[in-house]
Amino acid sequence: MAENRKSADGKISKRELKKQMSRRAAFLFLLFIFAFVALFVRLWDIIQTDGESFRQKVLSQAIQREGDSYIESKRGEIMDRNGIVLAGTRRVYKLIFDAKLIHSLSDADKKNKTLTLLAEHNVRTQAELEKILQEKKEYNYIVLEQEMSYQDFKEIKEAIDSYQVSGLFYEEHNKREYPYPVLAPELIGFVKGDNTGEGGIEEYYNDMLIGETGRKYGILNSKSIAADREVAAVDGYQIMLNIDYSIQKYITDAMNDYLKEHHPKSVTIIVADPRSMEILGLKSYPGFSLDSPYEIEDLERPDDVEMVEKSIVEIITQRKKKILADRTVEFEAEKRRLEEDKKAKEEAAQTAGTPLSAEEKAKLEKALQELEAKRPKLEDVSDGEVIDEQERASIRQNLLLQNRWKNIALTNGYEPGSIFKAITYAIGCEENKIAPDNRYYCSGGLQRANYFINCHKLSGHGYQTAEQGLTNSCNVVFMELGANIGRDLFYEYQRKFGFGSLTGVDLAGETSQRKNIYAKKDLNEVQLATSSFGQGFNVTPIQMITAFSALINGGYLYEPHIVQKVFDTDGNLFEVKDRTLIRQVISEQSSVKIRHALRSVVDEGTGKTAKIAGYEIGGKTATSEKQPRGNGKYTVSFMGFAPVENPEVITLVIVDEPEGAYQDSRIPALIFRNCMEKIMPYLHIFKAEATEAEK
Ligand SMILES: [Zn+2]
Incomplete structure (x- = not known):
């Protein structure tokens, strides 16, 4: 009876379990033998009837597994705001020749078919292929080809895919291409060998652009024939920038015109829409080519x-310090050992009397000494001990390249100089520190603590209003104004305008310059005086244009952004990057005042060179002597916008260390x-009045 097999508590007895298990094992063994025989018969059948094609597939898979059995996703395109492709991806084909297989073919026709196909498509001549066959038969x-275009490869691909030829196979790759390799290299960035972005948009938006890798693997299908299975790759998202190809071209041309005859250390140009901080153009020199x-x-x-040499010395010193620390640990242990030894001997002697x-x-004592x-x-x-020549050379090369690839508009700290006076002026307006009847007297400089700080006009500007001080770019007026504003307010506004903070621009590598602006506690009489006219602290170009846009757009500080829209794999709109308000810094009224003051700078002050007949332009110049002072090295810059009443475009130009005179x-x-x-007509910003020539 079935019940007998179970013990009182309903469990199967050990003996019965053993019996069942050995029965099962025997059955499984028979099944295994049967399956093995069946498989062997089937394999024999395949080898007999379908030998070559089977062999080809297995070989091809083995090779693919050895190499790359992944299917590359297509990296998403990067376009300008009008859809002009700035970074694209092209499918290319690597054509591979199997000399060993061709040698093993018994059918001469098959061999000739392969060679003829290759010769017809100008891959190699028949003679060249015969030579390869001889020399590389194993x-x-x-x-044969690393990067064939689809156009050139189409017919060969069809022949391979339909098994019309033997001894040929291919791999598909995606190649990143930059149609305008020197137009905006540090802005676009590039793709490294491992398909990740380096710098710019390619790095910042890498996760969106890269897509998902697919997989190709071999299986045995229902007829026990090897077959390929594919998990398709998912292509990357496409990114549309705020950058305008034409504007980028205009600023590139203007920069190149200047560089034809001059050799500054660097030049940076940024163009933005101050109403949203959409970046329309961004360019710096020296650049590089995305092609190489x-x-x-x-x-x-x-x-x-x-x-770079300084950085290497720093790296070496750090490594040496680490070695020193290890050695010191060993040394201290040895010293302790000697001291304990000495102590033990003294105590032993003491005990022994x-x-x-x-x-x-x-x-x-001597041993210790x-x-x-x-x-x-x-x-x-x-x-x-810490670096060999080879590593040193490689670090050096790497640092030099990194230095060149970085986007100096986001990374280079510089003293803003007199352009910052516009900000001090705005703080004065906002906090009612400037009365209309305010008069400031410039005698050519001002005493602050132990320093006499000069105005750039050593003979002095005499009596001026704050607005005249801005037009003349008088340091004294701004030192006085800074003192009226006071340390706490000045610092508060500096931070409110975003100095010392990341702007949040969507590009890789931005620096905050946090350590390069004075902390409130360090903003003493002298530091406050020099900061008020833009010296003694550092900003980045992107911080400066972002803050300045808030000055003129009604007081609103927006996050600068390069990307406008993102489209998904199927081309559907995935995301729109709207303007992002960080905070309102000053009032509309103060903004109006500052715009008018900046217009006089261009109309009748230090910014006259920027004037374009018929247009209403506001702006501010800056010249700052670089640290350490007295070396005759300067950074000169200009920030301007138009139209004055309702600014639609703002442009910052910085030239670092222009030569001599x-x-x-x-x-x-x-x-x-x-x-x-070029930019104003392109953006349909029209002249406010006809010029003399036009009348
Ligand atoms: Zn002055």
């Missing part, structure tokens, strides 16, 4: 080399004018 992975980012002709510019002799004491003389020192660690803020004002003469 090879089954000979790359690793091969840069003038990579070893003296200043860059000097900076026979104190150590003077000689023995001296010996123990000798050890102390060997205390590890940093200078005893040699360069060779040209250290003049008229240089960037001139570049600004060259840009704006």
Whole structure:
């Protein structure tokens, strides 16, 4: 009875379990033998009837598995605001020749078919292929073409896919292409060998652009024939920028015009819509080409080399310090051991009642002294212990490249100089620190604590209103105004305008310059005075244009952004990047006042060079002597916008270390004018009045 098999608590007895298991094992064994025989018969059948095609497939898979069995996703395009492709992806084909297989073919027709196909498509001549066959008869992975276009490869692909030819197979790859490789390299970025973005949009939006890799793998299908299975790749999203190809071209041309005859250290131009902080154009010099980012002709510019060498010394010192720390640990352990030894001997002698002799004491003391003389020192660690020539050269090259690829509009801290006076002026307006009847007297400078701080006009500007002070770019007026505003308010506004913070721009590598603006507690009389006219602290170009836009757009600080829209794999709109208000910094009324004051700077003040007949333009110049002062190195810049009443475009031009006699803020004002003469008509910003010539 079935019940008998179970014990009282309903469980199967051990003996019965053993019996069942051995029965099962026997059954499984028989099944296994049967399956094995069936498989063997089937394999024999395949080898007999379908040998070559089977062999080809298995081989092809084995090779693919050895190499890359993943299917690359297509990286999404990057377009300008009008759909012009700035970064695209093209499918290319790697054509591989299997000499070993062709050799093994018994059918001469099959071999000839392959060779003829290749010769017809100008891959190789028949003779060349015969030579390869002779010389590489043992090879089954000979790359004939690395990057065939679809156009050139189409017919070969069809022949391979339909098994019309033997001994040929291919791999598909996606190749990133930049139709305008020098137009905006640091803005676009590029793609490294592992398909990740380096710099710019390619890095910042890598996750969206990259898509998902697919997979190809072999299985045995129902007829036990090897077949390919595919998990398709998902293509990356497409990104549409706020950048306008034409504006980018205009600023590139204006920059190149200047560079034809001049050799500054760097130039930066940013064009934005101040109503939203959409970045319309962004360009810096020196650049590189997206076609060959690793091969840069003038990579070893003296200043860059000097900076990189300093970094290498820093790296070496850090490594040496680490070695020193390890050695010091060992040293201290040895020292402790000697001290304990000495102590133990003294105690033992004490206990025994026979104190150590003077000689023995001296010996123990000497051992300690000798050890102390060997205390590890940093200078005893040699360069060779921490770095070899090869590594040094590789670090050097890498740092030089990184330095060139970075986007200086986001990373380079510079003293804003007199352009910052517009901000101090706005704070004064907003906080009612400027009365209409305010008069400031400039005698050529001002005493602050122990320093006499000069105005750029050493003979003095005499009596001026705050607005005249801005037009004349008088330092004294702004030192006085800064003092009226006071340390707390000044610092508060500096932070409100975004200085010392990341702007949040959607590009890789931005720096905040946080440590380069004075902390409130350090903003003493002298620092407050110099900060008020834009010296003594650093900003980045992107911070400066973002803050300045808030000055003129009614007081609204927006987050600068490069990307406008994102489209998904199927081309559907996925995301729209609207303007993002960070905060309102000043009132509409103060903004109106500052716009009018900045117009007089261009109409009758230091910014006259930027004037374009018929247009209403506001702007501000800046010339700042670089640290350390007295070396004759300057940064000159110009910030301008139009139209004055309702600004639609703002442009910042910075020239770092222009040569010799040209250290003049008229240089960037001139570049600004060259840009704006093209940009304003392009943006349908019209002249407010007809010029003399037009009348
Ligand atoms: Zn002055």
